[in-house]
Every structure is written in structure tokens, then in C-alpha cells.
Amino acid sequence: MMTESVLGKVHSIETFGAVDGPGVRFIIFLQGCRMRCRYCHNPETWQGNQKEQYTLRSAEDVFKEALRYRTYWKNGGGITISGGEALLQLDFVLAVFSLAKKIGVHTTLDTAGNPFTREEPFFSKFKQLCDVTDLFILDLKEMDDEKHKKLTGYSNKNILDMATYLSDQGKHMWIRHVLVPGLTDEESGLIALREFIQTLQNVDRVEVLPYHVLGVPEWERLHIPYTLRNVNPPTAEEVKRAEKLMGAFVRA
Numbered sequence: 427m428m429t430e431s432v433l434g435k436v437h438s439i440e441t442f443g444a445v446d447g448p449g450v451r452f453i454i455f456l457q458g459c460r461m462r463c464r465y466c467h468n469p470e471t472w473q474g475n476q477k478e479q480y481t482l483r484s485a486e487d488v489f490k491e492a493l494r495y496r497t498y499w500k501n502g503g504g505i506t507i508s509g510g511e512a513l514l515q516l517d518f519v520l521a522v523f524s525l526a527k528k529i530g531v532h533t534t535l536d537t538a539g540n541p542f543t544r545e546e547p548f549f550s551k552f553k554q555l556c557d558v559t560d561l562f563i564l565d566l567k568e569m570d571d572e573k574h575k576k577l578t579g580y581s582n583k584n585i586l587d588m589a590t591y592l593s594d595q596g597k598h599m600w601i602r603h604v605l606v607p608g609l610t611d612e613e614s615g616l617i618a619l620r621e622f623i624q625t626l627q628n629v630d631r632v633e634v635l636p637y638h639v640l641g642v643p644e645w646e647r648l649h650i651p652y653t654l655r656n657v658n659p660p661t662a663e664e665v666k667r668a669e670k671l672m673g674a675f676v677r678a
């Protein structure tokens with residue numbers, strides 16, 4: 427595969443990420459996402475075709491920049507690609523991760539899974555991606571499909587199918603759920619999430635991410651109506667309750 431010529435729409439880069447994968451991470455945030463999560467804190471990453479929102483860069487160029495930070499990648503650190511929705515630029519992720527695996531760099535893909543399909547040409551490329559991805563961080567937003575559609579604009583069926591596929595392939599996963607009071611904190615929904623997660627192999631971590639309002643100014647700047655104005659972040663007790671219901675854990 428000619429990795430040099432694969433271009434990606436890079437929204438931004440974080441050189442010392444600490445939470446999106448093990449150790450210290452070089453995080454590449456890609457532009458573009460089809461979902462419209464009501465609580466999204468990066469709505470500026472949604473549009474895939476607004477040139478002012480991204481820089482077009484080759485996989486090799488981004489990888490070379492990442493390597494400048496290699497000395498910090500102890501304790502399993504490495505490269506994470508996130509979004510927006512990174513799987514919309516599958517070729518680019520594949521190219522960067524292929525370069526990384528050639529020299530043994532740890533790779534993590536942070537995704538909400540919306541582009542996943544078992545149809546071609548996506549599926550064959552996704553299988554190749556699995557070969558060069560050490561860890562998948564998967565956002566599971568809601569188990570009930572109708573509620574998922576209301577929350578994100580899309581069905582969750584293919585997302586759950588992706589989790590099952592990754593499990594069947596023995597891929598390591600971290601599962602994340604954003605906790606929004608009154609929206610994604612229903613007891614039955616959290617229990618359903620736990621029950622689904624229990625069907626998966628190789629889940630090393632289940633995390634509750636408390637909803638926050640840091641992204642609201644971005645919605646305002648973009649003149650997109652924000653529908654959660656009256657929602658406050660969950661309290662520490664509410665987060666603990668959700669963690670218990672969801673069966674949150676971290677495998678050492």
C-alpha cells in the first residue's frame with residue numbers, strides 16, 4: 427500500500443494526550459462526523475467539507491510529526507486517532523496505523539462506530555485496520571435504537587454490530603458512555619448497556635464520561651440551536667450510580 431499519498435483532513439493535534447488510550451498519546455483529531463449528538467462538545471468537527479476547519483495532510487507527514495514525541499511513549503503510549511468520526515477517513519487511519527505498526531508503535535482508534543458496515547468496500551478495509559489497531563475506544567451512546575436515533579440522528583444497529591465484530595476478532599476495547607442527566611442516565615438503559623458489554627470479549631475498561639458544557643460556546647459560534655440548555659453536568663453521586671449500573675471497571 428502506498429501510504430505516502432493518502433491524505434487526511436486533520437482538525438487538530440494534541441501532543442500529550444493522557445486519557446485517550448494507555449500512557450502518553452499523540453492524538454490526531456480528524457474532521458467530519460455524520461452523527462449529531464445533542465451533547466457533542468466538538469460540533470466544529472462535523473462538517474467534512476469546510477476547508478477552514480481542517481488541514482489536508484499526508485499520512486506520512488503526520489506520522490513523522492508524531493514520532494518526534496516517541497521518547498514520551500513509555501507505559502504503552504503511542505498514537506491515537508480520534509474525531510469527529512475517524513472511520514469516515516478509514517484510508518488515512520489505515521495508512522497512519524500501518525506506518526506505526528511497521529516500527530511497533532501502539533495504535534488506538536477512538537470511534538463512535540457510525541460508518542461501520544459489513545458491506546464492501548468498507549468491510550475489507552476495516553479488517554485490514556483491525557490488523558494494525560491495538561486498541562479500540564468505542565463510544566456507546568444508547569442501547570434503545572429509537573432513543574439513539576433521537577439522540578444522534580442515526581440507528582445504533584451497525585455500531586453494536588461493530589462492537590460484536592471486534593469482540594469476535596479478539597480486539598481489545600475500552601467502552602465509553604457519556605452520562606447526560608435526564609437523557610442517557612435511565613436505569614434501564616444503563617443496565618442494558620452493561621448486559622450488552624457483558625456479551626463482549628476483551629473489554630479492558632468501561633467508563634462513564636460526565637456530560638459537560640464546555641462545547642456550548644462552539645454551538646453558539648456556529649449558530650446551531652443547542653437543545654440541552656437546561657441540563658447541568660451530573661453530580662459525583664450521579665456518576666457513581668451510573669458507574670455501578672453500567673458495571674464500570676478498569677482492568678489493570
Ligand code: SF4
Pocket residue numbers: 459460461462463465466467468469471509510511538
Ligand atoms: S459522534 Fe462524537 S463528534 Fe460525532 S456528533 Fe457525536 S459526540 Fe460529536
